[in-house]
Amino acid sequence: MIGAILLRLLQYDFxxxxxxxxxxxxxxxxxxxxxxxxxxxxxxxxxxxxxGTSPQAFAGLKSAGxxxxxxxxxxxVMDHSVSTKNRELxxxxxxxxxxxxxxxxxxxxxxxxxxxxxxxNQGIVHIIGPELGITQPGLTIxxxxxxxxxxxxxxxxxxxxxxxxxxxxxxxxxxxxxxxxTGIIRFNxxxxxxxxxxxxxxxxxxxxxxAGGTGHVFxxxxxxxxxxxxxxxxxxxxxxxxxGARAGMVxxxxxxxxxxxxxxxVPRGKDFQVAVDHxxxxxxxxxxxxxxxLDIDAAALAPQVTWGTNPGMVxxxxxxxxxxxxxxxxxxRKAAERALVYMDLKAGTPITDISIDRVFIGSCTNSRIExxxxxxxxxxxxxxxxxxxxxxAVPGSRVVKAQAEKEGLDRVFxxxxxxxxxxxxxxxxxxNDDVLPSGERSASTSNRNFEGRQGKGSRTHLVSPAMAxxxxxxxHFVDIRKWDVNxxx
Amino acid sequence: xxxFIKHTGLVAPMDRVNVDTDQMVPKQFLKLQTREGYGRxxxxxxxxxxxxxxxxxxxLNFPRYRGASILLARANFGCGSSREHAPWxxxxxxxxxxxxxxxxxxxxNNSFKNGILLVTLSDAQVDDLxxxxxxxxxxxLTADLENQIxxxxxxxxxxxxxxxxRKNCLLKGLDDIGLTxxxxxxxxxxxKSYPVTAxxxxxxxxxxxxxx
Numbered sequence: 001m002i003g004a005i006l007l008r009l010l011q012y013d014f015x016x017x018x019x020x021x022x023x024x025x026x027x028x029x030x031x032x033x034x035x036x037x038x039x040x041x042x043x044x045x046x047x048x049x050x051x052g053t054s055p056q057a058f059a060g061l062k063s064a065g066x067x068x069x070x071x072x073x074x075x076x077v078m079d080h081s082v083s084t085k086n087r088e089l090x091x092x093x094x095x096x097x098x099x100x101x102x103x104x105x106x107x108x109x110x111x112x113x114x115x116x117x118x119x120x121n122q123g124i125v126h127i128i129g130p131e132l133g134i135t136q137p138g139l140t141i142x143x144x145x146x147x148x149x150x151x152x153x154x155x156x157x158x159x160x161x162x163x164x165x166x167x168x169x170x171x172x173x174x175x176x177x178x179x180x181x182t183g184i185i186r187f188n189x190x191x192x193x194x195x196x197x198x199x200x201x202x203x204x205x206x207x208x209x210x211a212g213g214t215g216h217v218f219x220x221x222x223x224x225x226x227x228x229x230x231x232x233x234x235x236x237x238x239x240x241x242x243x244g245a246r247a248g249m250v251x252x253x254x255x256x257x258x259x260x261x262x263x264x265x266v267p268r269g270k271d272f273q274v275a276v277d278h279x280x281x282x283x284x285x286x287x288x289x290x291x292x293x294l295d296i297d298a299a300a301l302a303p304q305v306t307w308g309t310n311p312g313m314v315x316x317x318x319x320x321x322x323x324x325x326x327x328x329x330x331x332x333r334k335a336a337e338r339a340l341v342y343m344d345l346k347a348g349t350p351i352t353d354i355s356i357d358r359v360f361i362g363s364c365t366n367s368r369i370e371x372x373x374x375x376x377x378x379x380x381x382x383x384x385x386x387x388x389x390x391x392x393a394v395p396g397s398r399v400v401k402a403q404a405e406k407e408g409l410d411r412v413f414x415x416x417x418x419x420x421x422x423x424x425x426x427x428x429x430x431x432n433d434d435v436l437p438s439g440e441r442s443a444s445t446s447n448r449n450f451e452g453r454q455g456k457g458s459r460t461h462l463v464s465p466a467m468a469x470x471x472x473x474x475x476h477f478v479d480i481r482k483w484d485v486n487x488x489x
Numbered sequence: 490x491x492x493f494i495k496h497t498g499l500v501a502p503m504d505r506v507n508v509d510t511d512q513m514v515p516k517q518f519l520k521l522q523t524r525e526g527y528g529r530x531x532x533x534x535x536x537x538x539x540x541x542x543x544x545x546x547x548x549l550n551f552p553r554y555r556g557a558s559i560l561l562a563r564a565n566f567g568c569g570s571s572r573e574h575a576p577w578x579x580x581x582x583x584x585x586x587x588x589x590x591x592x593x594x595x596x597x598n599n600s601f602k603n604g605i606l607l608v609t610l611s612d613a614q615v616d617d618l619x620x621x622x623x624x625x626x627x628x629x630l631t632a633d634l635e636n637q638i639x640x641x642x643x644x645x646x647x648x649x650x651x652x653x654x655r656k657n658c659l660l661k662g663l664d665d666i667g668l669t670x671x672x673x674x675x676x677x678x679x680x681k682s683y684p685v686t687a688x689x690x691x692x693x694x695x696x697x698x699x700x701x
């Protein structure tokens with residue numbers, strides 16, 4: 001069976017002599033129908049769903065009298081609205097409870113596997129996919145969530161879709177898609193101490209802007225990316241959508257294979273070796289062409305902090321809040337002016353002078369075990385500053401939580417004055433009761449600093465886990481490079 | 490899907506770049522199970538003051554834009570979250586057409602699946618429309634999809650480009666799941682040649698809804 005996939009890929013290599021990128025190899029291997037003048041029909045290998053964007057899709061399917069074509073390739077989880085406190089208590093939010101019930105009912109009726117809020121494998125959809133080995137190199141993966149780009153870190157083609165498309169995939173296991181343009185972003189040189197994958201991707205978005213990648217699929221390469229752990233690569237691919245590119249990818253390598261070996265849904269023994277051989281063939285051919293090429297000197301990067309209301313409004317921690325008049329485009333100037341009003345910041349303020357009210361360590365961007373280790377390392381033996389009203393540590397999954405507790409990280413967080421919570425999307429989106437109150441300012445390891453994202457009137461600064469942890473201790477942003485800590489992902 | 494052929498209507502401005510879908514439908518409205526009724530909450534935090542009082546400074550609340558069905562917007566409209574609630578809200582509010590220099594990819598796809606025409610024009614053309622809209626109260630435009638042209642009552646004519654496949658689907662109101670299911674044989678034959686579960690083991694330690 002695995003051999004058949006390999007054969008299929010090889011066939012493409014023989015028939016198309018042009019060197020192909022990683023994206024093109026996966027795209028070509030999944031073409032069900034490809035007719036000029038029409039979008040292509042591509043096969044979807046894994047469909048991930050959650051309670052937030054799926055009920056309307058199931059309802060649509062039902063009203064049209066259609067069935068879920070491949071329940072065996074569909075995986076459901078409750079993550080967006082789940083409580084991170086006591087999950088044994090009844091869900092008081094009637095709308096959220098309704099969505100949980102709908103997901104459970106829909107999965108039961110259609111035979112879709114569900115990790116409900118009580119499952120020991122529950123977690124944020126983009127954390128559990130890789131963690132369970134549902135996500136693998138060379139697969140096409142979609143989910144009704146824009147951060148599906150995360151899964152590309154394993155060399156999969158993964159992107160977010162809307163609810164109509166969820167219904168389409170449920171009914172047909174295919175998606176009608178136009179081929180994207182490709183971009184390769186190389187981070188060259190050695191990653192400096194205290195600078196993480198989060199800083200890489202924030203710096204990239206700062207450089208290209210939040211629409212810089214529109215229409216593209218990005219592949220990340222270069223020594224500094226090769227040197228990242230899987231967790232770090234996932235952080236980068238996760239935030240790719242914030243730069244406008246729908247998917248981010250990293251060619252699978254030994255780091256990927258080591259990460260995957262032994263994961264529950266991954267082939268074992270001899271079959272694992274066959275799979276690895278196939279996965280190795282996915283890397284771009286020498287001479288493959290990209291529509292966009294960008295080289296970034298990783299060694300020159302500093303820790304990043306966002307100052308505005310989108311992830312592209314970002315600056316080095318050593319910088320100052322920019323003056324809107326420094327923007328030449330009048331539309332950008334207006335956006336910056338508005339952002340400073342919303343964020344209640346004055347142009348010229350040093351970033352390290354910005355004090356914070358709350359800290360959130362979590363989200364599909366930065367809630368994996370390595371993120372928690374990095375934050376715990378920074379706060380060990382210290383205590384959250386007096387002006388910080390709340391510091392949350394929210395593991396991305398119950399598996400991450402269990403691992404962290406095994407390592408004693410929960411004690412480190414609790415002793416430092418953090419709250420140690422159960423797994424879910426939490427304060428990244430604030431659909432449960434983890435909300436950043438109006439007018440308050442957070443240091444957050446999440447992915448979006450949009451107006452009202454963490455709560456109406458809330459002010460978000462996006463940073464890496466180590467930077468968020470250090471901000472929690474000092475009560476304001478600090479340059480983590482000045483602390484005696486190892487730069488984690 | 491409701492077909493879109495040609496639409497004439499009052500234009501309203503959304504003069505901000507990078508309007509994200511969190512602004513169109515904030516998180517608290519993502520817990521419903523319907524596709525309808527989101528028009529009331531469109532741009533909720535911008536549109537309403539506490540107590541759901543209309544914010545008099547928000548353009549959609551200006552009397553002159555009441556009943557608008559064409560939204561004039563800026564670059565990268567619809568960035569961020571994949572929530573289809575955003576186009577549902579735009580449509581439910583009464584907008585049939587959005588005109589902007591660019592859109593985020595997921596929002597673009599989602600809108601077309603809901604019978605909304607997204608017209609892409611150059612920055613200069615959009616600037617010009619903003620000026621006309623500001624100058625003339627009751628400014629109306631016609632979006633003619635068949636002929637791919639935007640016109641106003643003073644003789645302005647702006648042709649626009651659109652992918653022929655999307656155009657056809659919109660003109661005919663085609664159900665794209667139905668379209669794909671016409672290729673059922675292709676899907677089945679693909680599945681036979683490509684055993685998609687080959688790289689998936691049925692794990693021994695993960696069960697349905699296994700309690701902690």
